[in-house]
Amino acid sequence: MDIRQLRYFVAVAQEANFTRAAELMHISQPGISAQIRQLENDLGATLLDRSGRTVVPTAVGEVALAHAHSVLSSMEALRRAVDEMNGLVRGRLVVGMVTACTVQPLFDALSSFHLAHPGVEISLVEDGSATLAEYVRAGSVDLALIGAARQAPEDLDGWPVISEPIVAAVPVGHPLAETDGITLAELMAHPLICLPEGTGVRATLDQAAAARGLTPAVALQASAPAAVVNLAERGLGVAVLSATMAAPHTGLRTVAITDADVPAVLALIAAQVKSPALRELLRHCRQSFGGSPTPAGAVPASSAGA
Structure with a gap:
C-alpha cells in the first residue's frame, strides 16, 4: 500500500467512475483499476462496489475512505510544513480555465511562475464555470478562472478580475x-x-x-x-x-x-486552504492582472464573463 494508491482510491470514490478518475489523475483506466485492486489485495477487502452504473464504496470502503482522506491530508500538511521551513516551492498545481479561454494575463502569470519555480508541475483543465467551481471545492483543482453572475461563489476565496454588463x-x-x-x-x-x-x-x-x-x-x-x-x-x-x-x-x-x-464577473477562485505553491502562483496572478481587483482592459473580449 502506498500514497499513490490512496490518491487513486479517493479519486474513484469522488468521481464514482474509473474513467473520469483516471483522466483526473492522468493515468490510464486499466492502470488505476490495477492499482486499486492491489490496494484491495493488500488490505484484504473489497473497497469499491463495481456492480452498478456508478462505482460506490462498500461498507469497508467507506471506513477506508475516511482514513485515506486523513492520511492524504496529513501528508499534504507535512509537505507544506517542510516546504515552508525550507523556503521551497514545489509539487503540482492544477489550474482550471473556462472553455475557450484566451485571457492573456492568466497565461502571463503561469509563464512567470513556471520560470521562477520550474520544479512545480502545472496541469490545465478546461470546463464550464460551474463545473470548475465544483472541482475547486473538491480539491481536484487548485485555482480556476471562472465566469459568474454578480460575484464569485461565496464559499470560495475569489478575486474579481472584471465586472461588466x-x-x-x-x-x-x-x-x-x-x-x-x-x-x-x-x-x-x-x-x-x-x-x-x-x-x-x-x-x-x-x-x-x-x-x-x-x-x-x-x-x-x-x-x-x-x-x-x-x-x-x-x-x-x-x-x-x-x-x-x-x-x-x-x-x-x-x-x-x-x-x-x-453584472457578468470574471474571477479567480481558490480553495480556502492553500499550499505554498498556490500562494506563490496567486502572487504572480495579482502582478499579472495589475494588482487591482478590476484592472481595466485586462481581459480580452473573447473570454470575459464566460
Missing part, C-alpha cells in the same frame, strides 16, 4: 440595430443565442430575467463566445454576451440591456 448583439439591418437600448422583456421577443448553462454570462442572463419574472428562451447555444458571435452575424438570433465579448466585432451592433442590473 451583459449586452445584446445583432447584425446591421436587424430591427434592434438602431436602438440605443432595450429592456429584458423586449429582448425576450427575439430568438436568443447564448453560452450554455454553467457559464457566467448565462447565469447573469438567467438571474437578471428571473428578477423580473421572465424566463429566457435560448434558441441556440454554443460553448465558445466566438461561435455565439458567428451565429448572430448570420442572423440566427440575438446574441447575449458580456460587453467586451461583443465590442470588437464590426459585423455586430451592440445594444444595451437597460434593466439587466446583474
Whole structure:
C-alpha cells in the first residue's frame, strides 16, 4: 500500500467512475483499476462496489475512505510544513480555465511562475464555470478562472478580475440595430443565442430575467463566445454576451440591456486552504492582472464573463 494508491482510491470514490478518475489523475483506466485492486489485495477487502452504473464504496470502503482522506491530508500538511521551513516551492498545481479561454494575463502569470519555480508541475483543465467551481471545492483543482453572475461563489476565496454588463448583439439591418437600448422583456421577443448553462454570462442572463419574472428562451447555444458571435452575424438570433465579448466585432451592433442590473464577473477562485505553491502562483496572478481587483482592459473580449 502506498500514497499513490490512496490518491487513486479517493479519486474513484469522488468521481464514482474509473474513467473520469483516471483522466483526473492522468493515468490510464486499466492502470488505476490495477492499482486499486492491489490496494484491495493488500488490505484484504473489497473497497469499491463495481456492480452498478456508478462505482460506490462498500461498507469497508467507506471506513477506508475516511482514513485515506486523513492520511492524504496529513501528508499534504507535512509537505507544506517542510516546504515552508525550507523556503521551497514545489509539487503540482492544477489550474482550471473556462472553455475557450484566451485571457492573456492568466497565461502571463503561469509563464512567470513556471520560470521562477520550474520544479512545480502545472496541469490545465478546461470546463464550464460551474463545473470548475465544483472541482475547486473538491480539491481536484487548485485555482480556476471562472465566469459568474454578480460575484464569485461565496464559499470560495475569489478575486474579481472584471465586472461588466451583459449586452445584446445583432447584425446591421436587424430591427434592434438602431436602438440605443432595450429592456429584458423586449429582448425576450427575439430568438436568443447564448453560452450554455454553467457559464457566467448565462447565469447573469438567467438571474437578471428571473428578477423580473421572465424566463429566457435560448434558441441556440454554443460553448465558445466566438461561435455565439458567428451565429448572430448570420442572423440566427440575438446574441447575449458580456460587453467586451461583443465590442470588437464590426459585423455586430451592440445594444444595451437597460434593466439587466446583474453584472457578468470574471474571477479567480481558490480553495480556502492553500499550499505554498498556490500562494506563490496567486502572487504572480495579482502582478499579472495589475494588482487591482478590476484592472481595466485586462481581459480580452473573447473570454470575459464566460
